[in-house]
Amino acid sequence: MTTIVVIAKECLPGQVKTRLSPPFSPAEAARLAAECLDDTLSTVASLPASRRVLFFDGIRQPSAASRLGFDLLPQVGGGLDERLAHVFDVFTEPMLLVGMDTPQLCPADVAAALVSFAPGTVGGVDCWFGPAADGGFWALGMREPRGDLVRGVPMSRDDTGARQRHRLVEAGLSVGTLPVLTDIDTVAEASIVAATAPDSRFAREFRRLTVGRPA
Structure with a gap:
């Protein structure tokens, strides 16, 4: 089976989703981030996995994590590349890492990776890459996790995804591609995601906060 890791940070005003302010207040942006995380945790909890882990930056972990059976790491x-590399150094079994910023994530989006990593699968690829619409990536999976394949990749750039994928290919690994998803940094992206997944917790909170707000 596969370990699925969600990387997240504590949803504190002024420390998460800062590019949503304005028009949202820091407290509102933090609430939207918290709903993103809860949606992601709920989806990951429904997936077949040997272990589910919350790779967390903060003091108070979300209550959903313990309720849904996530281990806390x-x-x-260090920089984001160092933090991501660390988690790929910790685990030895097939591992899939997903971010907290894609509340529209559904089981079908990662099904190919989980099937490929299943025990006894013949011909499965070495790695799975989930490209984000902004040029980054929302998911990264490795059959044999290696932090050196992430460490040193420049993060938070419009070519981060391309550079990360090149690193995997350059190492001689086969790479499968998951669907492109929009992760949420800006209000425009938040609006796209809310329309894509209208029944998500995030979308409901987004609609609640935007009703009656000047455009």
């Missing part, structure tokens, strides 16, 4: 210091 505190994030280490």
Whole structure:
């Protein structure tokens, strides 16, 4: 089976989703981030996995994580590439990492990776890559996790995804591609995701906060 890891940070005003303010207040942006995380945790909890882990930056973990059976792994210091590399160094069984910023995530989006990593699968690829619409990535899976395949990749750029995928291919690994998803940083992206997944917790909160708000 596969370990599925959700990377997330504590949803505190002024520390998450800062590009949503304005028009939203820091507290509202934090609530939207919390709903993103809860949606993601709920979806991951429904997936077939040997272990589910919340790779968390913060003090108070979301109540949904313990309720849904997630183990907690505190994030280490350093840049995002170092933190991601750390989690790929910790685990030895097939591992799929997903971010907290795609509340529209559904089981079909990662089905190919989980089937490929299942025990006894013949011809499964080495890695799975989930490209984000902004040029980053929302998911990264490895049959044999290796932090060195992530460490040093420049993060938070419009070519981060391309650079990460190139790193995998350059190492001689086969790479499967998951669907492109929009992760949420801006209000425009939030609006797209809310329309894509109208029944999500995030979409309901987004609609609640935008009703009557000046355009």
